[in-house]
Amino acid sequence: MYTRRKPLKPPQSIHITALGSYAPTRVVTNNDLSEMVDTSDAWIQSHTGIRERHIADEEELTSNLAYRAIDDLLAGYNLEASHIDGIVCATATPDYPGFPSVACMIAEHFGITGPALDVSAGCTGFIYALEVARAMIAxxxxxxxxxxxxxxxxxxxxxxxxxxxxxxxxxxxxxxxxPSEEGGTGFIDTLLKAEAAGTKALTIHPKNHAIEMDGRAVYSFAVRTIGATILALVERNNLSLESIDWIVPHQANRRIIQACSKRYGIPEEKFYMNIDRYANTSAASIPLALREMDRAGLLKKGQNILLVGFGAGLTYGGTLLTWTH
Structure with missing residues (x-):
């Protein structure tokens, strides 16, 4: 019989308390790709900053990748799956058309009985999913x-x-x-936006199910919106760029970050980049970067962290938070 949930008291603050990640073991280098299409390692690196990428085996599904990332979180922070109340999953590549949502697959795999839902906002998906989860906790x-x-x-x-x-x-x-009833800053502010007129600039074609992209349009959109999002979050929270310790962007193209840095006067060293080893992993790119930073000891208590993304839709957005552990 269904038992109605008792509403929780709104928390004073909400924090990221644990991170996990997973990349498939198979690595495909630029030289490998040069044997498949007319390209070269030098061209790819100079135009994108990418050296290699991880590619899943045919039998590995999106949900399988998620399971491995969650296993990493549970093991890394000595947690049990029963500790998790709900799942919000950002993805543009569900296992198969018509299959249950990836979030539901995760919930079933780990025996989680709380809310489970997918969010589809392209490469900005993780930013959108963070805000959905934060609001549901609040x-x-x-x-x-x-x-x-x-x-x-x-x-x-x-x-x-x-x-x-x-x-x-x-x-x-x-x-x-x-959540925390004891305070501490945690999430400070989130900005979510979309420019639907640019939908065709980046999409998965409905017939051949392949990514199609207008590279120049996406480049211009990305440089403009990354910079505008960063400045908006900083200014409306009465902060300065100097007070931001790390900017963790969606990892799409190193040249985009360099152009944004130059145009908006944002020091390039504030951006954490690992695109050289992972390429563009869409909604997975920001949490992959955060977990790598956490392992390297780069995330420290009290730091101001700004996450920013852009992607198909066209969507864009950012989240400003203080690291609390």
Missing amino acids: TGSMKNALVVGAEKLSSVVNWKDRNTCVLFGDGAGCALLE
Whole structure:
């Protein structure tokens, strides 16, 4: 029999308390791709900053990548799956058309009985999913929430299209959001936006199920919106760029970050980049980067962290938070 949930008291603050990630073991280098299409390692690196990417095996599904990332979180922070109340998963590559949502697959796999839902906002998906989870915790719909970004982009790449196949990789990352009645800043502010008129600039074609992209349009959109999002979040919270310790962007193209840095006067060293080893993993790129930073000891208590993304839709957005552990 269904038992009605008792609403939770709104928390004073909400924090990221744990991180996990997973990248498939198979690594495809630029030289490997040069044997498949007319390209070269030098061209790919100079135009994108990418050296290699992780590609899932055919039998590995998006949900499998998510499971491995969550296993990493549970093991790394000595947690049990029963600790997790709800799942919000950002993905553009569900296992199969018509299959249950990836979040539901995760919930079933780990025996989680709370809310489970997918968010589809392209490469900005993880930013959107963070805000959905934060809001659900704040209103008492979840005690805590595991936010997952998982993508098997190799399943929607045209491996004969040299303009797009060099850009993408597979992977998954996750973050556990938990409330605190004791305060501490945690999440400060989130900005979510979309420019629907640009939908055709970046999309998965409905017939051949392959990524299609207007590279110039996406480049211009990304440089403009990354910079505008960063400045908006900083200014409306009465902060300065100097007070931001790390900017963790969606990892799409190093040249985009360099152009944004130059145009908006944002020091390039504030941006954390690992695109050289993972390529563009869409909604998984930011949590993959956060977990790598956490392992390297780069995330420290009290730091101001700004996450920023852009992607198909066209969507964009950012989240400003203080690291609290």
